[in-house]
Each structure stands twice: as structure tokens, then as C-alpha cells.
Amino acid sequence: MAFSAADLTLLRIRCAACGQHTEKLVTVLAKRDSIPCGVCGMLIDLKTPHNALLIKETAESCARIGVALTKIS
Ligand SMILES: [Zn+2]
Secondary structure, three states, X not given: OOOOHHHXXXXXXXXXXXXXXXXXXXXXXXXXXXXXXXXXXXXXXOOOHHHHHHHHHHHHHHHHHHHHHHHHO
16 A cells, blocks of 8 residues: 555644634645635635645655655665
8 A cells, every 4th residue: 555644644724714723634735725614614725825835845744754764665
């Protein structure tokens, strides 16, 4: 089975409408422009500078971990 770290990494995105956090897999977030808030149902924009950077950096660090794990095994 080919797992990457990103497949298992949850990222918490803050809803601008209600202020609560919704957890999604990084791999899901990286493919989407928005996700529905798990609390109030409003769409959370993933393309804001803050969210886009958070998702990008988390995905990249997951990729680095994946490469490191591959080298060990
Ligand atoms: Zn909300």
C-alpha cells in the first residue's frame, strides 16, 4: 500500500462565518477551492492568502516526510 504522509494529515481550517474549525485531509484541501464548514455549513474559501499558504506548506512538508520515509525503507 502506498501511503503518503499527506494522505494521513488533517489540517484545521477556520470558518470565517462562525469561527469554528473544520478538519480535512490535506490531500482533499489541496484539490479544492472551498469546503463546507462542518459546524454552520457556510463555504470556507481555501484560496485566501492565509489558507492557501497553510495548505501549500503543509502539503510540502508532508511531501518531504514522504520522501524521507521512502529513503529509510
Ligand atoms: Zn462555520
